[in-house]
Amino acid sequence: MTYTTPKTIVVIFGATGDLANRKLFPSIYNLYEKGELKDEFAVVGVARRPLTLDVFRQNVKDSIEENIPVPQKVDEFSSHFYYHSSNVNDRTSYKELKDLLDELDSKYQTEGNRIFYLAMAPEFFGTIAENLKGEGLTSTSGYSRLVIEKPFGHNLPSAQQLNEQIRQAFSEDQIYRIDHYLGKEMVQNIEVIRFANAIFEPLWNNRYISNIQITSSEVLGVEDRGGYYENSGALRDMVQNHILQMVALLAMEPPIKLTTEEIRSEKIKVLRALRPIDESEVHDYFVRGQYGDGQINNKQVPSYRKEQNVDPKSNTETFVAGKLLIDNFRWAGVPFYIRTGKRMKAKSTKIIVQFKDIPMNLYMKKDNQLQNPNLLVIHIQPDEGITLHLNAKRVGQNTQTTPVHLDYCNNCIDGINTPAAYEKLIYDCMKGDATNFTHWDEVALSWSFVDPISHVWESQAATNFPNYSAGSMGPADSEKLLENDGFQWWSVSELENK
């Protein structure tokens, strides 16, 4: 099937905000410069501040110039941009927006296709969806799609309420819930590694895998997002969405086809099979942390409680480690360890699959154990690639083993410029491909899993916060979580030294 370039109007609600300027404008620009978007498109920015069209277009140009190394088509690109100043709560203003969209439809021949991108605080999501429908902006000859940023709700009940409100205006197949991790090249590669390699799939189960570790560590603190983060914490900010999505991709059964429905259906089954954590067991399976002050890259940084808009006695976790179990035939007994946090030692997201030891070790070493277990490391970021850790013969007249690595680097081949996650996801939405967006069932199951944990953490103040220093790999209890099972976190530097 040949696919022609999208003809569409993209309406960005929150067009003067951080996300629009840092991610959305540059991503749409990249599509334009690559020729994925031709001339039949327009972008309409919506926000309250009263900007003239010239000023808005200048902001768009500035955003491109700040984020793209040598942009070639900034002027012609920005001429596709329009601005509508309004308060999204004011229903009457949608009439004017509708007139603008109708006019642009004719001008750019976009065939009535509309993408409404909600790059705004979540409290506006429901109202905007309602007003779009109520004022007739969605009834056109083409498609209407709604792209929604995270967080989708604060817990299961609030997510359900939001979903019901949005579903009054848009059907499930019109809703594109963004999880930007699903746009990352190596997250998309998980399925290919698993399902396009005969050597992995037969081993991808509890007979050969002892545990799987997912680490997503950040060096940055909360920056200027303290207000949002105080109501979120690392569990809601990272685990409920990005981390559980990676778990689902790692654990799902092979889909019968690579269609949105089949892939989603397999991911949903994994989320259903996650063993629920009862409130009484939270301490056994999950560890929370909050950063104190410390040194990162030789620079002293303040503790979380001293960040802007953060309560000096805050109980919010900036670190989470957890042990997840998946109760199905493939994964029974295999722990999935996850950890994520802010102000850690390195910015790095990695998945490490640790294989079980061979049944008998002919090559010495105590306790019948191999010197090094076989590991498959999926480097999500900043490096993108795969490393397979094997044992080989040490050179010389001996029968000793030495660790060797087979490395594939996805982003170090000259000329390969991995498209950024937002660019891929926006393009997918323009094509109508919802595979890398989250279905409501995934969102609901993820909230069901994390809600008991957040309930316990919110009702029982952490008496030991802050419990890790900025620049470390989190609190000591996170190490114990694995030690109790006879495992250890494979640290990035340790793996690199081997």
Ligand SMILES: NC(=O)C1=CN([C@@H]2O[C@H](COP(=O)(O)OP(=O)(O)OC[C@H]3O[C@@H](n4cnc5c(N)ncnc54)[C@H](OP(=O)(O)O)[C@@H]3O)[C@@H](O)[C@H]2O)C=CC1
């Ligand atoms: N920034 C990021 O890196 C990420 C953001 N997100 C999510 O994206 C969304 C947007 O985040 P971000 O860009 O950081 O937020 P910002 O606070 O930077 O931007 C908010 C935008 O909303 C507009 N706005 C606020 N109130 C109204 C209103 N009543 N009517 C019309 N416009 C209004 C503001 O413009 P004005 O003041 O002119 O009205 C501004 O354009 C959030 O849901 C966030 O969780 C998700 C992942 C990463």
Ligand SMILES: O=C1O[C@H](COP(=O)(O)O)[C@@H](O)[C@H](O)[C@H]1O
């Ligand atoms: O969604 C979010 O993700 C970022 C981390 O994303 P990454 O692509 O840089 O790994 C995180 O900093 C932010 O708190 C969270 O809202």
